[in-house]
Amino acid sequence: MSFESLGLAPFLLRALSEQGYENPTPIQQQAIPLALAGHDLLAGAQTGTGKTAAFGLPLLQHLGTAPQSVGQGPRKPRALILTPTRELATQVHDSLRGYGKHLRIPSAVIYGGVGMGNQLDALRRGVDLVIACPGRLIDHIERRSVDLSGIEILVLDEADRMLDMGFLPSINRILAKLPKQNRQTLLFSATFPESIKTLAMEFMRNPREVQVTPQNTVAEKIAHRVHPVDGGRKRELLLHLLAQDSRVQTLVFARTKHGSDKLAGFIEKSGIQTAAIHGNKSQGQRMRALSDFKAGKVKVLVATDIAARGIDIDQLPRVINFDLPMVAEDYVHRIGRTGRNGSTGEAISLVAQDEAKLLRAIVRMLDRDMDIRDVPGFEPQVPIRWGNSAPGKAEQPGGDRAPRKPGGGRGRRPHGGEGQRHAHAGPKSHTGQRDGARKPADGRGRGGGPRRDAQR
Incomplete structure (x- = not known):
């Protein structure tokens, strides 16, 4: 299957081709046609399966082809993407700028840990797309620096993580500011606990469901x-x-912020270039550590679970x-x-x-x-x-x-x-294997890992 067969517009196909993407991943194959058709969507997708393109491409196509309602006053955002962390917000923003390089869609990325000045300037100029973390978006709502009454598409990315981080009250406050009619909602989550299903039933309209891999599976490789x-x-x-x-x-996971710093210092003293990334670091420190790790300047990155969201x-x-x-x-x-x-x-x-x-x-x-x-x-x-x-x-x-x-x-x-x-995963029969070989616990092969396609 090709991206052309999914019904994407030429300006998106051109951008994908220029970035070297040829074939859609399973989540993109299932989600993109449903999203383009205007359905609400409840999608199960792990990190690394190409979910950002799965919601980002239909969103950009809508903004690039559907006429904007002309009204008095400053330009209102038409699409809102909520993410749990600033790293993920930045990553999503960068990916969508790449996919939408042949469009003129003004956007803003909004998160805490930095001053509000640049964000306020962008919102005053007017944007079509806002990518935000819930906490900082609430700050802007309280300051009345953002008007969400014109939102046509809402995306919740990594919804399970947002609820784990205690963002449910903030999400409910944000939902109360959105139009209830003529709004499309796309919810992406790696897992679907009851809290997610309850939330979905409250603000989604007959959502279609897609699940590309069995829940909690990992790449076979x-x-x-x-x-x-x-x-x-x-x-x-x-x-x-x-x-x-x-x-x-090597990415090393520690349980606490303090433990991450101590561990990174211990490794650094041994002569291995190391950095730590967690919630107490400033945004500049986190971005620099991540950039150095991606560039290979730092060989070991010590992270907490929350801070690691968005490491791509x-x-x-x-x-x-x-x-x-x-x-x-x-x-x-x-x-x-x-x-x-x-x-x-x-x-x-x-x-x-x-x-x-x-x-x-x-x-x-x-x-x-x-x-x-x-x-x-x-x-x-x-x-x-x-x-x-x-x-x-x-x-x-x-x-x-x-x-x-x-x-x-x-x-x-x-x-x-x-x-x-x-x-063992349970009381199953066992045969000895040597040299570190692994066997699926039920003796069957499982689905292959993600491909090098649109994996942003």
């Missing part, structure tokens, strides 16, 4: 590996892994979970930054005893095996108690199974070399 370690030795193990090849760009790198080879996420679904968001566009990726998790329960939840959610290996010299002093559901039988590197404890105990750490085990 990502290798998942777990290294058990005592909590007090995590930093040493991380440094050991990074030092094995310090040229490999085509070929990021490695993601390391220094801390496991508290919510299993966040694992999908984290590792979705590697293994993109058909390239291979590596997702490594450093897991201490107090995180065994979190790992079990991730394995159950993914419904696939994970390769569990001790790193020589960093084995936990006491083998981690994984519980009954994960992991399964331990194996020697040569394929010999480790002895079990009397009474059927499982998961003892084999002596010598890297002990390889698998964390």
Whole structure:
């Protein structure tokens, strides 16, 4: 299928061709025709599947072809895109400017952490498109510097994340300022908890639903590996892994802002160029760190879950979970930054005893095996108690199974070399695999990873 077959206008096809995009991704194939037809849309799409183009191209086509109502007073915005973070807002804005390069659509990107001067100037001049984070948009609503009564298309990008971040009251306040009639709403979310469905029913009109991949699946080309370690030795193990090849760009996830700074400082002192990105950093610091990481000036970027939204790198080879996420679904968001566009990726998790329960939840959610290996010299002093559901039988590197404890105990750490085990998604049969090979937990192959198409 080509972009031409989706019904896109020539000015968009030309821009896509100039950027090297030839074939639409699955979410684009399903969402674009429905959005062009004017339907409200409830779309399930993970990071890296091309969802920005899936809503951005129909939005630009509407703005570029539908006449604007002429009225008195300053120009009112016609389209509004809400995103959870400033990084994602900037990324969406940049992508849409690229897709709309042959159009004249004035736009503004609005987020907190910076002064309001430039945003106020842009809104006073008049814009057709506003891309905003909810908190700062509320500030402008209160100052009456933005009038949302002319919005024709509303997009909620990463709706699940916005609700996780506590933006529901702000979203409801924004919705109250939008016209209820003749408005198209497109909601994109990686997961669909009940709170999302409830929200959708309140402000959407008979939305069509599309889901391009089963919920909580990840690219097949990502290798998942777990290294058990005592909590007090995590930093040493991380440094050991990074030092094995310090040229490999690595995104490291930490749980807290303070922890991110401490970890980045520790790595930097070892001689590896490192930066940290989290909510307490200024916008300038965050943009500079992200730019340096993308350019390769910084080899390691330490991030929290929230700050990492909007990190869009085509070929990021490695993601390391220094801390496991508290919510299993966040694992999908984290590792979705590697293994993109058909390239291979590596997702490594450093897991201490107090995180065994979190790992079990991730394995159950993914419904696939994970390769569990001790790193020589960093084995936990006491083998981690994984519980009954994960992991399964331990194996020697040569394929010999480790002895079990009397009474059927499982998961003892084999002596010598890297002990390889698998964390199982459930009580399924198991066959030994060597050299870090992975097998889907149900024995079937799953859908392929995203392609190098319009993945912005």
